[in-house]
Amino acid sequence: MFTCKDSIDQLLEFLDGEISADDEEHLHEHLSGCPPCVSFLKTYRATPNLARRALGETMPEDFARSLTAFLRERCKKK
Amino acid sequence: MESGDPTAAEDRNLLEKAQAGDMAGFEALVERHRDHVYSLALRMTRSEADAAEVTQETFLSAYQHLAEFRGEAAFGSWVHRIAANHSLMRLRHSRVVKNAEEEIKGQPEFNERGSLAEYPESDWSRRADERVLDSELRRAIQQASDGLPESYRQVFLLKDLDDLSYEEIAEITGDSVPAIKSRLHRARLALRDAIDRFYNDG
Ligand SMILES: [Zn+2]
Numbered sequence: 001m002f003t004c005k006d007s008i009d010q011l012l013e014f015l016d017g018e019i020s021a022d023d024e025e026h027l028h029e030h031l032s033g034c035p036p037c038v039s040f041l042k043t044y045r046a047t048p049n050l051a052r053r054a055l056g057e058t059m060p061e062d063f064a065r066s067l068t069a070f071l072r073e074r075c076k077k078k
Numbered sequence: 079m080e081s082g083d084p085t086a087a088e089d090r091n092l093l094e095k096a097q098a099g100d101m102a103g104f105e106a107l108v109e110r111h112r113d114h115v116y117s118l119a120l121r122m123t124r125s126e127a128d129a130a131e132v133t134q135e136t137f138l139s140a141y142q143h144l145a146e147f148r149g150e151a152a153f154g155s156w157v158h159r160i161a162a163n164h165s166l167m168r169l170r171h172s173r174v175v176k177n178a179e180e181e182i183k184g185q186p187e188f189n190e191r192g193s194l195a196e197y198p199e200s201d202w203s204r205r206a207d208e209r210v211l212d213s214e215l216r217r218a219i220q221q222a223s224d225g226l227p228e229s230y231r232q233v234f235l236l237k238d239l240d241d242l243s244y245e246e247i248a249e250i251t252g253d254s255v256p257a258i259k260s261r262l263h264r265a266r267l268a269l270r271d272a273i274d275r276f277y278n279d280g
Binding site for chain 2: 012056058059070
């Protein structure tokens, strides 16, 4: 029988689809009786997408302008 | 990445022009990918000035290797890999102190029976789909990412921001795939914890 700790340890492999059949059965068994782990799983699963969105930036305009100037200068035709 | 993706199709179209020597085609590609490259470099180096330079180096290097790019992968993933390499090189050069043993915070706590201790039952996973991200939440996530020990931050950003495969990350960092997965898992736990605290305390 998995504990919460065992279950959380397996989340990455589980979401990657790389968990063994045995462990997957143990995990499902634990989740069926543990609401906190169910919401932990859901929020863990939502994290990468949320992080990706939060960490995306628009390059500041002055940087973008220097980038264009830099590349025009350096990318000379052969 | 798949051939039906209109973004990838447009990239391929521009790439052909760029490879034929059309600078406008290359500049259009740069414009489409520069925000992504800049974001990765910024979160890696945590310095706007370094990120701007890494972005320049990345696209210069892409330009110089344009002829070698065969197009079996998407242009985007190719540029992401170049950006990852340049960000890491920058970190290796500018590193002041490297503390390999640094502890990662924000890990779940368990009682002696291995059960989640003190767990507030809030499931914010559906709010993650909201169109506009709260600016406080953005800041909390950025701080959590910036606060990760460096080896964890690298893996987390390469996987979850740059979308590289475990094998690509292993190649770039020189670490083993199991070590990468273990760090990624702990980094995601730390990020999850930061978001959780935002929704529960905020
Ligand atoms: Zn549990």
